[in-house]
Amino acid sequence: MAADYRIRGVSCFALLLCYLQLAQAFYIPGWSIKSYRDGEPIPLFVNKVYSDYTQLQYAFSELPFVCPPSGRQRPGTGLISGSSVALNLGEVLRGDRIMVSDYELEMGTDDEVHYLCSQKVDMAGLKRAQEIVKDGYVAEWIVDNLPGATSFVTVDKSRKYYASGFKMGYEEASPTTGQLRYFLHNHVTLVLWYHRAPGRDGQHGKKVIVGFEVYPKSIEAGNRDAGGLPADLHRPEGFELTMVKNITTNSTLPRDTDSYVLQQWDGSAEDATLTIPYTYSVYFREEEKREWANRWDLYFVNQEExxxxxxxxxxxxxxxxxxxxxxxxxxxxxxxxxxIKGYKDGALEDGKLRIGKRSKGMRSPRRSHEKNGLLDQIDSDVSAGADDASSDDEIPEEITGWKLVHGDVFRPPPYGPLLAPLVGSGMQLVFMALGLVILSCLGVLNPSFRGGFISVGTALFVLAGAFSGYFSARIYKTFGGTQWRSNAVVTATLFPGLLFLTIFILNLFVWAQASSTAIPLGTLFGLVALWLLIQLPLVYAGGWYGFVRAGTYTHPIKANVIPRQIPPQxxxxxxxxxxxxxxxxxxxxxxxxxxxxxxxxxxxxxxxxxxxxxxxxxxxxxxxxxxxxxxxxxxxxxxxxxxxxxxxxxxxxxxxxxxxxxxxxxxxxxxxxxxxxxxxxxxxxxxxxxxxxxxxxxxxxxxxxxxxxxxxxxxxxxxx
Structure with a gap:
């Protein structure tokens, strides 16, 4: 007994932690503001690279030609370079892979140029870099939950707007040969816009970040000082991704700084390498008009226009x-x-009916099993009209069309046990979509809640399993079904099983590409657990209530024993x-x-x-x-x-x-x-x-x- 209580206690504590983690992801205006003092370190996170030319995304930190994390402790942040950030389900499913970087940012402190590292790549790494540049990949970095953006202006130059991410490189044709040359952006200028923090924090001199812009640049590996810093940041030669034989020597440089200069290589050699130096600049600028509450507006200027x-x-x-x-x-x-009104008036007119011609070859409708009210009169009058008709087979003109099939309109459809689970799953999606639209309009789901739309949608879909089982069971019983347990299992596995099977098969192909779009194995097991351990019991419970307690939907009339023949359509x-x-x-x-x-x-x-x-x-x-x-x-x-x-x-x-x-x-x-x-x-x-x-x-x-x-x-x- 005590063990049961301990297990329940551990389960409740685990659920509480999950809810707390979910709550931390919500964006609550006025309460989720992060303010910084002058000189306080600001962590920069690297996420992923993506392209308009492919659906395959990759983790930025796993690219072979970028600076690997150093593993250093970041003072004042409690973070370690190279450590992964905990992600919610939506972030994982959308391919996010957020990691702490080595970029050093301090509030209000400009840094004209800073050396980061030099990365040596072999022929395979060089080809990978060329593919990334050729496919137009864009990198996504994050500061204070804002994605780094490329800045643009509208056509009339009246407004500024952001496009999330920045280009990894560019390509241009050679002026002599006409062949494409690929250049890598190995220097970035980071511009952080800040505003005085609202409330007491602002009175104490704290600031909030209201903009994060990234301006990439390609700078040649040569013409650098002993610290690896380029001599010219304004009009540099680009860093070309090539392995043409070249020799650059600088005997005055210390031995420990040789990594950032060009080494001698030969493109035909198997052990040929290329050293890529990386640098960055940081600037802080005050933005008086833009406040923290509307700092996302620039990302949506296009949508507003x-x-x-x-x-x-x-x-x-x-x-x-x-x-x-x-x-x-x-x-x-x-x-x-x-x-309806015309037939009632005609039926009360001295017991006489207005008579019209009926097409030959059409059968008289059979009587309904439930004989009362106007439908009983319709069946009786049609039969009487058929007996007293002239050679023209005249019947009452009001008894045509939709009234003729009243004895068959509620007949259970063929394959009803399949239709009921489909309708149940549809109701599950209806509740999920309704919840997402309402939460989005209320501002709960917003860009600051990264991955929130998918996470909340998944949670709503799983919880709506109870509604799915309820409606499926009632419709199933209305169609004459008796095995409600099997219907509940079919409802819980038919549509979710199709989703999971399709995603799993796609995942096999994406895994082969080593893309971050691939869902990790642990996440797949988590989704299966949500499906079988939470949704299935909810569908079963809803099915029991709908079948046993609620029962069938009532119909105004019963179906005939023998189905009516349907004329050609x-x-x-x-x-x-x-x-x-x-x-x-x-x-x-x-x-x-x-x-x-x-x-x-x-x-x-x-x-x-x-x-x-x-x-x-x-x-x-x-x-x-x-x-x-x-x-x-x-x-x-x-x-x-x-x-x-x-x-x-x-x-x-x-x-x-x-x-x-x-x-x-x-x-x-x-x-x-x-x-x-x-x-x-x-x-x-x-x-x-x-x-x-x-x-x-x-x-x-x-x-x-x-x-x-x-x-x-x-x-x-x-x-x-």
């Missing part, structure tokens, strides 16, 4: 949604209500054609905003998309468009006497994912410059997973909308 396009997208979405709303209003307020009413036609409408609602999302994810590898106000509005209009499109399509389907609407409504809601995946292919060919099979495979695999999540989410919205619509109209017809 595109607000007119965002508003154009919203207007476009509102116009489409307004047209759909008008059509739905006509269907609900005039057509369906008029059908026109081409646009067939399942795939109808789904494709319906999917174009939601895609038209979001395609403008989709461009900005794609630009943030695939072109700006920092992933800083935080215009969540626009995204929330467009997402709301998107949901309304899906609901309205589904209602219109299902109503037209029922009017053609096709009662197989269960799967069709799911396809109608999720069909816009097909257009989004096609847009991914278009974006890949027209806007991206990705090269390599591995990068192409990563792009399309991740695009497929994203579209699958989107299709599952929107398909569930379409299914639930159609379910509520069908129950509503047939419940209105069934009156006493």
């Amino acid at each position: 595109s607000s007119k396009i965002h508003w154009l997208g919203i207007i476009n979405s509102l116009v489409i949604s307004g047209l759909l709303s008008a059509i739905v209003a006509v269907i609900l307020a005039r057509t369906i209500h008029g059908d 026109v081409w646009y009413a067939r399942p795939m054609q109808a789904a494709l036609l319906a999917g174009g409408v939601p895609f038209a609602v979001i395609f403008i905003e989709l461009f900005f999302v794609f630009s943030s994810l695939w072109q700006d590898k920092s992933g800083y998309y935080y215009v969540f106000g626009f995204l929330a509005v467009v997402s709301t209009i998107l949901v309304l468009a899906i609901m309205e499109t589904t209602i219109i399509a299902v109503y037209l389907q029922l009017c053609t006497e096709n009662y197989n609407w269960w799967w069709q409504s799911f396809l109608l809601g999720g069909s816009s994912s097909i257009y989004i995946f096609a847009y991914c292919a278009y974006y890949y060919t027209q806007h991206l410059h990705i090269t390599g099979i591995a990068s192409m495979m990563l792009f399309f695999a991740y695009s497929f997973l994203a579209c699958a999540c989107y299709g599952l989410l929107t398909g569930t919205i379409g299914f639930l909308t159609a379910y509520a619509f069908v129950r509503r109209i047939y419940g209105a017809v069934k009156v006493d």
Whole structure:
């Protein structure tokens, strides 16, 4: 007994530590401010390198041609050079590998030039450096949780803005041969902008960092003094990555400083080496207008300047949604209500019915098992009309269309045990997406919370397993299922299993490239533990409550024993054609905003998309468009006497994912410059997973909308 309490105590303590670690990652305005005194050391962290030409990222500290960490203790910071920083789940999944660097920064202290190290590389290291420069890789460094940025100005030169990261090098054609030459940036100028700290810290002379700019430069290895410092920082010759035979000697230099000068090498020799000297400069500048609370604004100037396009997208979405709303209003307020009211009035008119012609060859509807209200009159009147009809086979004209299939509209669909887990997983994604949008609009998820979007999204997805099991079990029981335990297991493993299997297979290819994009083995085991030890029990608990306690959803009428024959359908009413036609409408609602999302994810590898106000509005209009499109399509389907609407409504809601995946292919060919099979495979695999999540989410919205619509109209017809 005591052992059980000890185990529980250890578990609770571990959970508490996890929550504290998560809480430290949150950005709370006014409380998460780090202020520095003059002369206080400021740690600089190196993270990763990434490129627009490939999806493979690499840890900066693991590149063979950069300065290795010295392992020195950093006084005043409690950090050791080369030590890794603890990362949350989102940071690991996005490829971050943050490490303490040897760069020495002190608040308010300028350093015109400082020698860092000299790194000797062999032929393999040289080729690696050339590949990094050729592929346009950008390095990400971090100071005070701000990524180092390259500074630009707008076209009209009225505003300044930042692009996260700085180039590792550049290439240019040789003036004599025309061949490309590759130059490495081996010197960086770090400019840190500061502002007086708010509150008491500011009164005591403390400062906060409000900007971090990096200006890289390529400086030749020769023409340096005894300390390895270049003689000219302003107009230097570039450091070319080549192994052409060259000799540079300087007998006046001490022996311990020979590492930073060029050595003699021969490109044809197997042991040829190249020594790369690294230096840096540091400048602190005061920024009076920019405060700590809005220090991220410069990273989003482009997104702010595109607000007119965002508003154009919203207007476009509102116009489409307004047209759909008008059509739905006509269907609900005039057509369906008029059908019901007209039939009631006709049925009360001296017991006589208005008679219309019925097409030959159409069968009379069978009677429902539940005979009361207007549906009982419909079945009786249709039978009487069929007996008394003339040679023209006349039946009541009001008893047509969607009213004819009332005895089959709630018949369980084929493969219902598969549809129920899909809807359950879709509800799981709905709750996750809703939580992410709300937290983002409230400012909890912001750029300072690095990796927070993925971390919180994963946590919400796992916790929403209870909702997944609940809805899946109720729908499963409504379809006549009895094995709720097996349904819970399928719900908990079907979609998450597809995600994990796909990511694991992709990981094998990324591991082979030694990329930081690869998920570490420990993280994979952690994800499996979250899946099997937390999500699966939650789905099981939700499934038990939904199946045993909540029970089935009630229907206004019962299904006939013998299914009704469905007449031949026109081409646009067939399942795939109808789904494709319906999917174009939601895609038209979001395609403008989709461009900005794609630009943030695939072109700006920092992933800083935080215009969540626009995204929330467009997402709301998107949901309304899906609901309205589904209602219109299902109503037209029922009017053609096709009662197989269960799967069709799911396809109608999720069909816009097909257009989004096609847009991914278009974006890949027209806007991206990705090269390599591995990068192409990563792009399309991740695009497929994203579209699958989107299709599952929107398909569930379409299914639930159609379910509520069908129950509503047939419940209105069934009156006493």
